[in-house]
Amino acid sequence: xxxxxxRYPDGTVAVDRLSLEIPDRSITVLxxxxxxxxxxxxxxxxxxxxxxxxxxxxxxxxxxxQPVTTLRRSMGYVIQNAGLFQHRTIVDNIATVPRMLGWGKxxxxxxxxxxxxxxxxxxxxxxxxxxxxxxxxxxxVGVARALAADPPVLLMDEPFSAVDPVVxxxxxxxxxxxxxxxxxTIVFVTHDIDEAIKLGTMVAVMRTGGHLAQYAxxxxxxxxxxxTFVEDFLGGDRGIRxxxxxxxxxxxxxxxxxxxxxxxxxxxxxxxxLPPGDRRGRQTARxxxxxxxxxxxxxxxxxxxxxxxxxxxxxxxRVALDCAVLSPTGWAVAVDTDGRVTGVVSQQTIGEAIRSAxxxxxxxxxxxxxxxx
Amino acid sequence: xxxxxxxxxxxxxxxxxxGYDGIPARLGEHVQYTLQALLLAAAIGLPIGLxxxxxxxxxxxxxxxxxxxxxxxxxxxxxxxxxxxxFGMLPVMIPLVVLAVPPILxxxxxxxxxxxxxxVDAARGMGMHxxxxxxxxxxxxxxxxxxxxxxxxxxxxxxxxxxxAYVSLGGLGRYIVDGLYQRNYEKVVGGATLVAVLALVxxxxxxxxxxxxxxxxxxxx
Amino acid sequence: xxxxxxxxxxxxxxxxxxxxxxxxxHLREALLPVAAGLLLALPIAQLCxxxxxxxxxxxxxTTVLYAIPSLAFFVVLIDYTGQTExxxxxxxxxxxxVVLVPAIxxxxxxxxxxxxxxxxxxxxxxxxxxxxxxxPIAVPAIIAGLRVATVSSISLVSVGMLIGNQGxxxxxxHDAQIYNRPELTWNSVITTALLAILVDALLVxxxxxxxxxxPNGTARRKPAPALEDAAx
Numbered sequence: 046x047x048x049x050x051x052r053y054p055d056g057t058v059a060v061d062r063l064s065l066e067i068p069d070r071s072i073t074v075l076x077x078x079x080x081x082x083x084x085x086x087x088x089x090x091x092x093x094x095x096x097x098x099x100x101x102x103x104x105x106x107x108x109x110x111q112p113v114t115t116l117r118r119s120m121g122y123v124i125q126n127a128g129l130f131q132h133r134t135i136v137d138n139i140a141t142v143p144r145m146l147g148w149g150k151x152x153x154x155x156x157x158x159x160x161x162x163x164x165x166x167x168x169x170x171x172x173x174x175x176x177x178x179x180x181x182x183x184x185x186v187g188v189a190r191a192l193a194a195d196p197p198v199l200l201m202d203e204p205f206s207a208v209d210p211v212v213x214x215x216x217x218x219x220x221x222x223x224x225x226x227x228x229x230t231i232v233f234v235t236h237d238i239d240e241a242i243k244l245g246t247m248v249a250v251m252r253t254g255g256h257l258a259q260y261a262x263x264x265x266x267x268x269x270x271x272x273t274f275v276e277d278f279l280g281g282d283r284g285i286r287x288x289x290x291x292x293x294x295x296x297x298x299x300x301x302x303x304x305x306x307x308x309x310x311x312x313x314x315x316x317x318x319l320p321p322g323d324r325r326g327r328q329t330a331r332x333x334x335x336x337x338x339x340x341x342x343x344x345x346x347x348x349x350x351x352x353x354x355x356x357x358x359x360x361x362x363r364v365a366l367d368c369a370v371l372s373p374t375g376w377a378v379a380v381d382t383d384g385r386v387t388g389v390v391s392q393q394t395i396g397e398a399i400r401s402a403x404x405x406x407x408x409x410x411x412x413x414x415x416x417x418x
Numbered sequence: 419x420x421x422x423x424x425x426x427x428x429x430x431x432x433x434x435x436x437g438y439d440g441i442p443a444r445l446g447e448h449v450q451y452t453l454q455a456l457l458l459a460a461a462i463g464l465p466i467g468l469x470x471x472x473x474x475x476x477x478x479x480x481x482x483x484x485x486x487x488x489x490x491x492x493x494x495x496x497x498x499x500x501x502x503x504x505f506g507m508l509p510v511m512i513p514l515v516v517l518a519v520p521p522i523l524x525x526x527x528x529x530x531x532x533x534x535x536x537x538v539d540a541a542r543g544m545g546m547h548x549x550x551x552x553x554x555x556x557x558x559x560x561x562x563x564x565x566x567x568x569x570x571x572x573x574x575x576x577x578x579x580x581x582x583a584y585v586s587l588g589g590l591g592r593y594i595v596d597g598l599y600q601r602n603y604e605k606v607v608g609g610a611t612l613v614a615v616l617a618l619v620x621x622x623x624x625x626x627x628x629x630x631x632x633x634x635x636x637x638x639x
Numbered sequence: 640x641x642x643x644x645x646x647x648x649x650x651x652x653x654x655x656x657x658x659x660x661x662x663x664x665h666l667r668e669a670l671l672p673v674a675a676g677l678l679l680a681l682p683i684a685q686l687c688x689x690x691x692x693x694x695x696x697x698x699x700x701t702t703v704l705y706a707i708p709s710l711a712f713f714v715v716l717i718d719y720t721g722q723t724e725x726x727x728x729x730x731x732x733x734x735x736x737v738v739l740v741p742a743i744x745x746x747x748x749x750x751x752x753x754x755x756x757x758x759x760x761x762x763x764x765x766x767x768x769x770x771x772x773x774x775p776i777a778v779p780a781i782i783a784g785l786r787v788a789t790v791s792s793i794s795l796v797s798v799g800m801l802i803g804n805q806g807x808x809x810x811x812x813h814d815a816q817i818y819n820r821p822e823l824t825w826n827s828v829i830t831t832a833l834l835a836i837l838v839d840a841l842l843v844x845x846x847x848x849x850x851x852x853x854p855n856g857t858a859r860r861k862p863a864p865a866l867e868d869a870a871x
Binding site for chain 2: 091093113114115116117118120121122124125126127128129130131132133134141142145174175176187190191200
Binding site: 424485486488489490491492493494495497498501573576577578580581584591594595597598603606607609610611613614617618620621 | 702703705706707708709710711712714715717718787790791793794795797798800801802808809812815816821824825827828831832835836839
């Protein structure tokens with residue numbers, strides 16, 4: 046994807062002299078309040094909306110130079126309510142573009158089945174009709190349909206806005222996983238800044254009137270918003286959210302008393318440290334509650350503590366801090382990728398890690414300035 | 419004597435089953451008028467309804483045409499056309515088509531308008547041609563409503579073709595008009611029964627077509 | 640010209656009415672059945688809204704009834720009610736009923752759950768809620784149904800001519816033939832069409848007056864297939 050400049054006066058200006066360079070094989074998110082022209086921008090890329098001025102280049106070539114249908118068939122397109130064809134079965138919905146490109150029926154259906162698996166749909170759904178699927182499943186079909194002809198570019202227009210938060214999180218994780226496997230150039234429109242920060246390699250914040258407010262990687266967006274508009278749009282706790290971008294790998298672990306979930310009162314009374322490497326890490330973590338001084342913790346029943354363990358190296362400092370805050374003792378339990386306990390970390394240690402990460406970030410910025418100057 | 423006795427007497431009289439005034443001949447005529455008028459009306463109403471519905475323009479003009487079409491009394495128009503053009507098929511076809519076009523036109527337009535816009539947007543986004551969007555995305559979804567418009571038109575034609583016997587046309591209406599004139603109630607009631615049955619068969623036919631032609635993904639509701 | 644106009648409105652004496660008299664008769668024969676249909680349709684529709692399972696069978700019955708051609712309906716009734724106005728008006732009432740029930744059901748159902756819940760929460764009883772919330776919101780749909788029923792009724796009255804001159808303005812069609820006066824045919828067609836358009840416009844006016852909360856003119860028309868089973 047090459048440099049994109051476009052103006053769009055239509056009585057009202059929907060997108061005003063916007064220039065964006067969208068990096069190859071990564072997710073670029075356009076985010077902003079409603080009416081900021083983000084959808085218009087997206088729709089100009091596949092010429093659903095024709096720019097009134099400026100040009101859009103794709104791999105160095107003007108998109109106006111090829112037939113509009115050819116252009117669109119080379120780009121997957123996912124929209125808010127999936128936009129499935131209700132008169133066609135799931136498998137035929139997914140096979141639409143391959144069929145238009147002249148693939149044989151068998152080949153197109155085989156491809157559709159392959160994609161259903163890729164987006165996490167049960168093969169049993171193939172012969173169903175859209176109305177028999179949940180909103181989240183329909184959206185998966187929408188993504189599969191967009192991927193069917195293996196287009197290098199994927200345009201997604203608020204694809205996950207209409208589903209509930211739990212399903213949305215699942216779909217976001219799925220998209221990241223698929224992106225890891227396929228490495229498409231994805232342009233993603235959303236009004237949800239958290240979604241933008243979670244998914245985007247680059248995030249373009251737009252403001253009403255079709256102006257670009259800031260175009261930066263999410264971490265930079267959180268650490269140094271360009272102006273008060275971006276700062277307001279990011280919301281209040283951007284400091285905490287920014288921790289998502291600091292790795293927890295450098296945390297120093299200590300061995301402390303950790304008690305398994307099925308601990309008896311005696312075990313709690315005389316805590317024996319679990320040997321590092323115990324496979325009951327997950328349970329252990331939850332039982333952090335039981336380690337409260339009064340020893341009554343486990344009577345509170347299974348405590349639904351989300352993500353109560355931290356995997357140093359994989360998880361961010363935000364997860365580590367979250368675990369520590371949620372833990373009654375103030376100690377986060379660290380596990381390895383298999384769930385084995387590797388040690389514990391105190392809030393204080395995490396706080397020091399945050400401070401040094403911030404310092405490192407400032408150094409980076411100073412370096413950048415030097416380069417720029 | 420009640421209606422059922424009349425019906426029984428009419429159908430068991432073998433004289434009613436032969437010749438130019440026999441039931442098969444009259445039924446054939448009636449079906450022929452109906453099909454001709456319906457095809458003509460569909461040839462006018464469907465394309466206009468599909469295209470205006472697809473582009474979403476001309477809705478007000480269509481509803482004006484529909485109101486005017488409905489306001490014209492079909493029976494009066496039938497007599498008027500016969501007065502102007504003499505006896506024949508043309509003066510009968512004109513009111514039948516005028517009668518049938520508005521429901522086809524308006525329901526087709528409304529059916530196309532009521533199609534969810536997001537699949538259309540998706541189809542356009544994946545590079546479908548407009549004609550393909552119309553026929554492969556919108557039409558299948560709009561089909562149940564479009565069929566119901568055609569069904570109304572067909573039933574109205576069956577009904578009005580009956581009245582056309584007054585202006586010397588054949589068809590099942592002959593029995594009713596002649597019977598009334600001859601004070602032969604057996605004939606009147608027999609004719610009425612046949613017309614009603616034909617109308618119900620039309621209804622059933624459209625139901626069957628909808629079962630076959632409408633995708634199960636659209637049919638639920 | 641004045642001669643022509645004179646002929647135009649010179650109604651043969653066998654019809655026993657002046658032109659104005661025929662118009663009045665026509666309106667009575669067309670509108671009384673619609674009124675009767677509306678009175679019957681309201682409770683039936685309310686039952687269908689109340690008991691959802693009732694609606695599909697009611698809808699099937701009405702569709703079948705509607706398919707019965709008017710002339711067939713008339714002549715079968717002659718055996719019971721003779722060649723009278725009543726014979727013409729009963730089928731017209733049935734047709735109106737058949738058009739109005741789905742229109743009212745759709746209209747009342749279009750009242751959103753939130754609105755109903757809000758009304759209930761404010762302490763509206765079921766009856767009060769029906770008359771003060773559901774019915775007013777359903778007015779546009781009901782009027783849309785009334786328009787179709789009325790226009791079709793006005794058109795159909797003419798067919799009554801065939802069963803012993805019970806067709807009001809339609810009777811002119813017959814006299815035009817026997818007296819060889821084609822202007823009477825024109826009179827019948829034009830007057831009937833004008834009546835239909837006039838009454839239709841009047842109903843639109845009523846809707847605008849009854850629903851000041853809606854934008855004038857362009858009533859959002861939901862596709863209601865039953866409504867299109869219009870004039871026959």
